[in-house]
Amino acid sequence: MKSLLRILAAAVLLAAVGLWVARGANRGWTKTNIRHETPDPVTGLTGISYEKGFVPGIDFLGGAALAVGVMAGGSLLVKKKI
């Protein structure tokens, strides 16, 4: 049980950091509306639209770190089988 929790904690940490890096290492808040810009050549203006998406931010990393901490801390409370 102790090992399982630690392996799980490491897996969550790796997955969270991996996802964060893979989605652009966004150092702002998690984005759930992705902004798109469309140039309008006649006027020189740029249209802005949003679509649903997910770009994890530092709050996502913080949540993952908290979960990892809980699991790793919990593993210390589990007694070894004798």
Next chain:
Amino acid sequence: MLPFLTTPGLAVPETFDFKDPKGVNAITFKLDAPLEAINGSAGGITGTVSFDPQNPGATTGKIVVASASLTVPNAMQTTHLRGSQWLDVEKNPEITFEAKELKNVKTAGDKTTAEVAGTFGLHGVSKDLTVPVELSYLPDKLGERLGGNQKGDLLVLRCDFAIKRSDFKINQGQMENKVSDTINLTVGIVGASAK
């Protein structure tokens, strides 16, 4: 009969409709607080502007932004932004600017720069503002822009200015470390006058 209506040189102001069929019109906002920067935009823009290419200084009009179209990249923040603690869009569905007068008008070709004096309405509060504006008149460009045979002109309006949310009683004095009191606005919109 009524010969002056057809006399060359006596142009009649055109009315430009800012409900853009291509959905390009947007107003972006930026709040740069010590702990957090918030960037977003609003796309629900309507309104009309009366513009005379022969006399740009006589321009008047009203631009309306649907409060519920204000969006930031985070859905939860967007919900908070539109909620009762901040913009309260159910009670205040529109953000408006009514242009009453242009000052310091300078025209070069189809481009006019000026300071526009008008009334800005936000969160149930109206305040007189004078802000710099650039107007670009694009005659006969409507068809090219829409990709059809429509005849008409375009008027592009660009404007950068800042307001303070405390002036409009938007959660004034609260959370200024995260939500700046100063709101920087960038307007880039186009209106069409079909013929």
